Amino acid sequence: MSLDSTCRAAALLLSSSLAGAAPVFAQCGAADRPLISEVFYDAVGDDSGLEFVELFNAGAAPVALAGVRLEAGDGSAPGRWSVRWTGAARDTIAPGMRFVVGGARVQPAPAVIATLDLQNGPDAVRLVWADGVSEVVGYGVQEFSEYACGTAADDAASGLSLARIPDAARTGSNATDFRPATPSPGRANQPDRDAAVIAGSLSIEPGQPEPGAAMRVRARLVSRGALGFPPGDVSVQLGFQGVPLLDRDIDARLARGDTLVIDLVLPAPAAGAGELIARVTAIGDEDSTDDRDSLRVRIGAGPLEVTEIQFHPAHGEGEWVEVRNGTSEPVDPAAFLYGDRAGAKGAIHGGAAPIAPGGYAVVAQDRVHWRAAFPGADSTRVFAVSPWAALNNANDANGIADVVTIRERDGTPCAAVPYSATGIPDGVPVERAADGRWGPDSDPMGTPLAAPHVLPPLARTFRAAPRRWRAGAAAATTLEWSLPWAAAALEVIAYDFAGRRVAVIVPPEATPARGQYRWHPALGPGVYVLALDAHAATGQSLGASEAVRVTGVAP
Amino acid sequence: MKVAKHRARVGVVVALAILTLGATRSRAQEFAPAAPEPLVMGAASMLDQALAPERRAPELVILGGRPFGLAALDAAAVAAGLGWRSLRGAAGLARSGDPAIGWSTVAFAIGGATPGAGYALRVAARRDRRSDAAIAAESGAPPDAPPGTIATDLGGGTSAGVNAGGELGAGAWIAPGRVVLLWVAHPQLVTRGAAPPLARGLECGVAWRGSRVRAWLARELAAAPGGSDTHRAGIAFGGVDASAWVEARDAPLRAGLGVAARAGPFAVGVRVDAHPVLPQSVRFECALGSAP
Numbered sequence: 129m130s131l132d133s134t135c136r137a138a139a140l141l142l143s144s145s146l147a148g149a150a151p152v153f154a155q156c157g158a159a160d161r162p163l164i165s166e167v168f169y170d171a172v173g174d175d176s177g178l179e180f181v182e183l184f185n186a187g188a189a190p191v192a193l194a195g196v197r198l199e200a201g202d203g204s205a206p207g208r209w210s211v212r213w214t215g216a217a218r219d220t221i222a223p224g225m226r227f228v229v230g231g232a233r234v235q236p237a238p239a240v241i242a243t244l245d246l247q248n249g250p251d252a253v254r255l256v257w258a259d260g261v262s263e264v265v266g267y268g269v270q271e272f273s274e275y276a277c278g279t280a281a282d283d284a285a286s287g288l289s290l291a292r293i294p295d296a297a298r299t300g301s302n303a304t305d306f307r308p309a310t311p312s313p314g315r316a317n318q319p320d321r322d323a324a325v326i327a328g329s330l331s332i333e334p335g336q337p338e339p340g341a342a343m344r345v346r347a348r349l350v351s352r353g354a355l356g357f358p359p360g361d362v363s364v365q366l367g368f369q370g371v372p373l374l375d376r377d378i379d380a381r382l383a384r385g386d387t388l389v390i391d392l393v394l395p396a397p398a399a400g401a402g403e404l405i406a407r408v409t410a411i412g413d414e415d416s417t418d419d420r421d422s423l424r425v426r427i428g429a430g431p432l433e434v435t436e437i438q439f440h441p442a443h444g445e446g447e448w449v450e451v452r453n454g455t456s457e458p459v460d461p462a463a464f465l466y467g468d469r470a471g472a473k474g475a476i477h478g479g480a481a482p483i484a485p486g487g488y489a490v491v492a493q494d495r496v497h498w499r500a501a502f503p504g505a506d507s508t509r510v511f512a513v514s515p516w517a518a519l520n521n522a523n524d525a526n527g528i529a530d531v532v533t534i535r536e537r538d539g540t541p542c543a544a545v546p547y548s549a550t551g552i553p554d555g556v557p558v559e560r561a562a563d564g565r566w567g568p569d570s571d572p573m574g575t576p577l578a579a580p581h582v583l584p585p586l587a588r589t590f591r592a593a594p595r596r597w598r599a600g601a602a603a604a605t606t607l608e609w610s611l612p613w614a615a616a617a618l619e620v621i622a623y624d625f626a627g628r629r630v631a632v633i634v635p636p637e638a639t640p641a642r643g644q645y646r647w648h649p650a651l652g653p654g655v656y657v658l659a660l661d662a663h664a665a666t667g668q669s670l671g672a673s674e675a676v677r678v679t680g681v682a683p
Numbered sequence: 684m685k686v687a688k689h690r691a692r693v694g695v696v697v698a699l700a701i702l703t704l705g706a707t708r709s710r711a712q713e714f715a716p717a718a719p720e721p722l723v724m725g726a727a728s729m730l731d732q733a734l735a736p737e738r739r740a741p742e743l744v745i746l747g748g749r750p751f752g753l754a755a756l757d758a759a760a761v762a763a764g765l766g767w768r769s770l771r772g773a774a775g776l777a778r779s780g781d782p783a784i785g786w787s788t789v790a791f792a793i794g795g796a797t798p799g800a801g802y803a804l805r806v807a808a809r810r811d812r813r814s815d816a817a818i819a820a821e822s823g824a825p826p827d828a829p830p831g832t833i834a835t836d837l838g839g840g841t842s843a844g845v846n847a848g849g850e851l852g853a854g855a856w857i858a859p860g861r862v863v864l865l866w867v868a869h870p871q872l873v874t875r876g877a878a879p880p881l882a883r884g885l886e887c888g889v890a891w892r893g894s895r896v897r898a899w900l901a902r903e904l905a906a907a908p909g910g911s912d913t914h915r916a917g918i919a920f921g922g923v924d925a926s927a928w929v930e931a932r933d934a935p936l937r938a939g940l941g942v943a944a945r946a947g948p949f950a951v952g953v954r955v956d957a958h959p960v961l962p963q964s965v966r967f968e969c970a971l972g973s974a975p
Contacts, residue, residue: 623960673962
């Protein structure tokens with residue numbers, strides 16, 4: 129059927145060419161008549177009121193549409209046409225202008241409002257003139273030739289129209305004349321001059337710059353018109369929260385179809401969250417609807433700061449991330465999404481919201497196991513995440529293992545913390561120090577829900593404080609060490625005054641060079657020697673000891 | 684003389700019976716001599732393990748040491764011994780450890796000995812160099828301050844204010860034929876007040892005493908339930924003027940060696956004990972008194 133239609137069109141084209149006349153195509157209208165230039169039949173969601181058919185008069189004289197019928201065809205069977213609109217005496221298309229027949233929700237408002245009720249393909253629309261000339265625009269795979277001019281156009285995805293590009297294209301086949309495009313009722317499908325910012329091309333780096341710090345903005349421009357732009361005719365503007373940031377002329381020629389990458393480095397504006405807008409302005413630009421792209425960005429720290437990351441748990445607690453409310457107002461974690469470098473998609477829930485100003489909370493992969501590992505922690509400040517984005521344990525080629533990402537639910541960035549796993553002992557979280565630098569946690573188990581322990585330099589290799597306590601005392605003794613290596617495997621064993629081994633205080637585990645361990649002693653009264661034994665990955669080893677005393681009554 | 688020998692043997696039997704029945708715990712090392720007990724028995728061994736020396740000549744001993752290479756555990760002591768007929772007596776003073784964890788000791792021992800047997804009772808009293816209250820005051824923080832904020836944690840315990848304690852021990856030995864020596868000692872049959880720095884168990888042993896070579900084997904029972912017994916064995920070469928010895932221990936396996944020399948009434952000895960993990964311990968003694 130399609131072959132038959134094509135053959136017939138080819139025969140007509142051949143005979144017309146031989147006769148020296150303009151080409152004439154069956155069901156393809158006439159050269160002196162306005163053409164169907166755009167059909168929108170499948171809006172996203174409910175179609176009602178959004179469908180339209182656009183006619184374009186490429187001629188030099190106005191054309192009256194009185195008696196012209198716009199019909200919808202059902203491609204499931206032959207001869208199933210039904211009238212959707214008939215032109216009245218007042219309906220006219222001026223030269224070079226367009227006439228839109230469409231639903232009440234079409235913007236800008238069509239010339240004539242009509243309920244078109246067009247079906248998704250394979251179907252067709254047909255414009256029938258009073259003298260019998262007709263033009264058919266078919267879409268989808270047609271079974272019957274009457275539903276297309278030549279070969280039907282490809283079906284357009286939801287939200288896209290079928291647009292004749294160029295606007296006056298007339299090759300005798302819907303398949304070559306029409307292509308899916310962003311709906312543009314009343315406007316040229318392919319204007320002569322149109323500079324656009326490609327949607328979604330706007331980006332900044334770093335993703336969340338500090339105020340005043342250099343930020344790199346990238347966007348892509350494209351010349352979508354039939355004609356291009358000479359140097360100086362195009363300029364680009366940037367703005368944030370309504371405040372202009374930059375206005376720069378493009379000194380390069382932008383030819384038809386050309387794409388131009390805009391790469392700008394400028395100081396980040398004042399702290400805040402909002403839309404960064406990139407806009408292109410061009411002399412003679414005929415389409416203003418594609419002149420801008422926007423991006424939700426945040427300058428400076430967000431309400432939730434990431435302060436500690438456990439990406440390789442070794443005690444069954446699961447992965448977890450500590451966050452802190454850095455604002456002076458309570459913050460509800462449920463207003464945020466958690467994720468990794470692939471994006472923030474995990475909903476935060478559970479726990480007792482909100483987080484008080486300056487307060488800490490933990491988002492955990494598994495709340496039950498986390499609470500079992502930290503029985504003394506305030507479990508009301510532990511939140512679950514669904515789904516949890518597993519964090520990587522090994523660095524990529526750029527030296528980054530992963531990026532802990534938190535965004536507001538509208539997509540506004542809140543925090544993005546890249547971390548490196550290199551040099552981090554197994555099982556030890558990474559933590560942000562007071563000076564903002566990240567490094568191995570001072571406590572091998574981490575310090576969730578608490579400020580980082582700021583460990584001053586230790587003049588000795590090993591120290592216990594206090595060195596004397598009463599048997600049965602509830603308070604902990606802090607063991608501190610300072611090793612000459614970045615990390616080491618370490619253990620601490622207690623010996624009695626006769627040198628007999630009596631207890632393992634710190635079982636063998638990987639630790640950072642400077643660290644501490646909170647020990648709840650369970651030793652009976654006596655004098656003990658705590659022996660630290662550390663081994664570096666290089667094979668070097670180190671030992672140190674400390675005498676302690678447990679007082680108490682003799683049994 | 685027969686009366687004295689009879690009294691000594693009765694004393695040994697009584698002491699052995701007491702020790703066997705009361706084998707619970709024992710502690711204190713302030714007066715441990717450099718030479719292995721009972722290789723040389725004197726005032727120090729009488730105060731440390733209640734092993735009364737055969738000799739009755741007066742003796743003055745100065746002892747010192749650095750256990751496990753830790754200056755915080757440095758110890759010094761002076762002991763004096765005296766005998767009259769078969770009676771033996773000794774007294775000593777000692778100071779061990781730095782002010783934060785250290786203690787002072789006064790000890791007395793009395794017993795009896797003959798060439799073939801000996802027995803003694805020892806009493807030691809200790810007091811911390813700083814009381815809990817003094818430590819808390821020096822640190823400037825109350826006893827119930829949060830952990831990590833004070834130098835000493837004095838809160839929450841069950842022995843508030845107890846910074847002094849004492850212990851009573853006994854020991855005995857017998858040397859049938861004078862070549863073989865058997866001994867048993869329990870330095871702390873009874874303890875009261877603050878617990879001693881080290882729990883020591885009942886020790887029994889046997890020694891062979893040749894003219895130039897001596898050897899010994901001893902076993903100390905675990906001081907607390909669940910603990911393991913420890914053993915030591917050694918051999919010594921030399922005579923009265925100069926000698927050297929090595930001694931091995933278990934739990935964990937380790938060894939010590941020492942030398943001693945005598946010139947007239949003056950004697951010196953030093954010993955070094957190795958440990959598989961901890962630094963070496965060093966102990967020395969200087970004695971003034973006639974040769975045993």
